Amino acid sequence: MPIIAAQGLTMRFPGVTALDDLTVAVEPGVTGLVGANGAGKSTLIKILLGLLPPTSGAAQVLGLDIARDGARIRERVGFMPEYEALPPDVSATEFVVHMARMSGLPPTAARERAADTLRHVGLYEERYRPIGGYSTGMRQRVKLAQALVHDPQLVFLDEPTNGLDPAGRDDMLGLIRRIGAEFGISVLVTSHLLGELERVCDHVVIIDGGRLLRSQAVEAYTAASGSLVVEVEEGRDRLGQRLHDQGVAVRPEGRLLVVDIADEETYDRIRDGVADLGLRLVRLEQRRHHIEEVFAVGSEQPHPVPQGAPR
Template sequence: MTILATEGLTKRFPRVTALDRLTVTAGSGVTGLVGANGAGKSTLIKILLGLLPPTEGSATVLGLNPATQALDIRRAVGYMPEHDCLPPDVSATEFTVHMAQMSGLPRSAARERAADTLRHVGLYEERYRPIGGYSTGMRQRVKLAQALVHDPQMVFLDEPTNGLDPQGRDEMLALIRRIGAEFGISVVVTSHLLGELERVCDHVIVIDGGRLLRSSSIGEFTQATQSITVEVEEGQQPLADRLTAAGQQVTVHGRLLTVAVASPGTFDIVRDAVCDLDLCLVRLEQGRHRIEDVFREEMANV
């Protein structure tokens, strides 16, 4: 199922072109929209929601035209904006109920949905406190809750991990994965942190300067390489030295070693070296491309 599509989508401002003839499609599941700050991610979302008119081209969201059916789109779609937009003097419950009513839910249904949604995002115990006293992580969860409260078919999450510490990012990413995997809601999530998208997305769209660089499944981005990754608790350098002496091409990355697979015998050589040095093997797996590597390759070819 195609959840969004653009054809020659262009948005020009007086001094900059935010989107430049962008043609792309995305299906159900969790789609990552990645690009540096200023790449056009937020502009694209605003056009898809009908909040900003395009200069040229066309777009559809769930088969609806943002130029003429913006209200229908916003009833069926949730939106978590990047910027801080929460009123400090109301509680998470009051705000989420209000947003549910704005999406067309009766007040009784809105209150029930708000309680369920705040529980899902981990704010049930804190739901009656004024938002002004919330941490950054809690405020991000409120923004996520209001995007989900009306049970949308899909959600746009614009930089949902902004300002979060590592634990907060992990928790937010887990929530995003649950939305797609357990709730059956399609997700479009933007980020400039490529490693995050690798962890939660089924598909990634890479844009730069408003132009499409690549649109591929995560599997195509992170396809297997002709190398293996080796992790040991300690003794990385002695292991690297032993493998190099055995004629293997080795690169050290902290606790990890990347060993080029010259032949099937490479696996036996690594095993024997680990045993001879009496090291504790944590991981031995097929190497895979990372999105960062592919992105750098795409940029080099532009």
């Protein structure tokens, strides 16, 4: 049974259509929601939380109707907003306990859950410091903790890696993987960095101008291509020239050679070339597609991704 199901969702503001007859179903697991700024991602999340009534259409979250059961949906769903909304003069413990109490947990259970959740997100040692003295990465972890503290069945994470350096992004992505794999909580995560979604998501939903562009398993996006990636320590150009002279389609790409697979003999030619030239082979693997390629394909469709979409 889908955890999210939308049927013909439309949301119109004066002069703007944020969602346009959107129909999509999301199964349990970690799902990425992709779209350019203004594509309707934040509007969709507000509607699914029962905070914003759509102009038309219907949707269900965890089997509950958004029009009638908004409060019950918010009891079972956690939300990590993109925007900064943390009080600077209270500690992470005080804030997360307060959010647990707001979700209906009694005082003792709220304190226990807050301590456990802050430990899970890596803030246990810093939990009594005022949030105002936290780094961007620590504040993002506080927002994640408050979304998880009431043990929801589903969490909405809106751009959780915003403002983080590469190490911070890796840490946050690791936490998202744990939420889905270890805690058994389904996740709907938005990001404009599509490579991040390839790393953590089971499924990706792409919307464009409020309409569904694609909904598909990540494995389908990232299927193996018809090319090989070859990396040698030195002698890239010599190997490339040899393969070219043998009629193999090859092109340099940074330190790599990208070789089109014509037949099984392509592998033999690469192996023999490396051996005959006395090169050290670092990597030989089949290239995989990336989610970004969907936007290049989508730009040729009747509803192109608008300028500024992530590529």
